[in-house]
Amino acid sequence: xxxxxxxxxxxxxxxxxxxxxxxxxxxxxxxxxxxxxxxxxxxxxxxxxxxxxxxxxxxxxxxxxxxxxxxxxxxxxxxxxxxxxxxxxxxxxxxxxxxxxxxxxxxxxxxxxxxxxxxxxxxxxxxxxxxxxxxxxxxxxxxxxxxxxxxxxxxxxxxxxxxxxxxxxxxxxxxxxxxxxxxxxxxxxxxxxxxxxxxxxxxxxxxxxxxxxxxxxxxxxxxxxxxxxxxxxxxxxxxxxxxxxxxxxxxxxxxxxxxxxxxxxxxxxxxxxxxxxxxxxxxxxxxxxxxxxxxxxxxxxxxxxxxxxxxxxxxxxxxxxxxxxxxxxxxxxxxxxxxxxxxxxxxxxxxxxxxxxxx
Numbered sequence: 371x372x373x374x375x376x377x378x379x380x381x382x383x384x385x386x387x388x389x390x391x392x393x394x395x396x397x398x399x400x401x402x403x404x405x406x407x408x409x410x411x412x413x414x415x416x417x418x419x420x421x422x423x424x425x426x427x428x429x430x431x432x433x434x435x436x437x438x439x440x441x442x443x444x445x446x447x448x449x450x451x452x453x454x455x456x457x458x459x460x461x462x463x464x465x466x467x468x469x470x471x472x473x474x475x476x477x478x479x480x481x482x483x484x485x486x487x488x489x490x491x492x493x494x495x496x497x498x499x500x501x502x503x504x505x506x507x508x509x510x511x512x513x514x515x516x517x518x519x520x521x522x523x524x525x526x527x528x529x530x531x532x533x534x535x536x537x538x539x540x541x542x543x544x545x546x547x548x549x550x551x552x553x554x555x556x557x558x559x560x561x562x563x564x565x566x567x568x569x570x571x572x573x574x575x576x577x578x579x580x581x582x583x584x585x586x587x588x589x590x591x592x593x594x595x596x597x598x599x600x601x602x603x604x605x606x607x608x609x610x611x612x613x614x615x616x617x618x619x620x621x622x623x624x625x626x627x628x629x630x631x632x633x634x635x636x637x638x639x640x641x642x643x644x645x646x647x648x649x650x651x652x653x654x655x656x657x658x659x660x661x662x663x664x665x666x667x668x669x670x671x672x673x674x675x676x677x678x679x680x681x682x683x684x685x686x687x688x689x690x691x692x693x694x695x696x697x698x699x700x701x702x703x704x705x706x707x708x709x710x711x712x713x714x715x716x717x718x719x720x721x722x723x724x725x726x727x728x729x
């Protein structure tokens with residue numbers, strides 16, 4: 371049917387444009403945040419791409435939900451503005467006839483959202499957390515970069531190396547500042563390298579330098595010159611903290627249904643359901659009076675999405691705190707949207723009863 375083919379084609383074109391725009395915004399936001407962390411030495415430059423990938427997968431359900439909602443809303447709003455809706459209504463096509471094409475367009479994306487939310491998203495969260503723990507567990511020597519002042523993990527030491535390791539593995543012009551509550555130690559040496567013993571112990575060896583020890587604000591400073599200065603590197607162990615709820619698989623949440631796990635399930639179940647209901651809600655929300663402003667329905671749609679998503683988040687938090695039952699939190703936000711949708715469909719159909727009668 372021409373009606374359905376035209377709608378499917380316009381939905382697809384709108385969705386492609388909206389998805390590219392939203393995904394570009396997401397990637398740019400994540401990239402700016404990670405580049406700031408990389409510049410500060412908290413994230414190595416070679417880890418930026420991996421963390422961007424994990425972050426993009428985690429936020430993909432939100433992008434796809436907005437894509438479905440906005441694509442349907444923009445397509446139908448354009449039909450109202452160009453008076454195409456008047457033609458369809460005059461041809462005997464009721465407003466409810468848009469439900470089936472919208473479902474055919476939205477259901478595949480809703481299935482993708484459900485798969486990412488229930489399976490791929492938790493995996494990406496777990497990998498990102500595991501990767502971040504490994505980065506945090508690096509020793510201070512792995513944080514040093516030539517020409518850049520870097521802080522240690524505990525922000526107690528500052529390192530600077532003017533020239534990176536060459537073929538001989540030595541760095542040139544090394545500066546180390548070590549500050550405690552009352553003392554300050556500054557070490558400057560011409561060169562240095564890392565030595566590994568047969569038992570696996572690692573040492574920083576600095577050659578031909580000076581060490582300044584003293585109390586800031588007082589003349590009590592001591593200067594020592596050395597030919598070789600050796601410091602053992604304390605190896606950090608990977609953190610053994612329990613996995614966060616967001617990184618747990620859906621099967622694990624179902625096996626241990628405590629309050630926190632059930633709260634996480636509320637959010638995972640609610641995301642694809644919300645995407646489907648928002649796509650249907652966009653049908654009555656898309657009404658635009660060509661003689662009036664064109665942004666009113668968009669503002670209402672934005673507020674509707676924000677209220678809906680926040681309601682799911684609040685329900686998730688209440689379940690995690692044991693304030694409401696899991697079943698009620700799963701159903702209540704979506705039932706409210708269903709009632710709102712039914713009321714809006716009834717109002718739109720009641721405005722033009724002859725269209726409804728001809729259907």
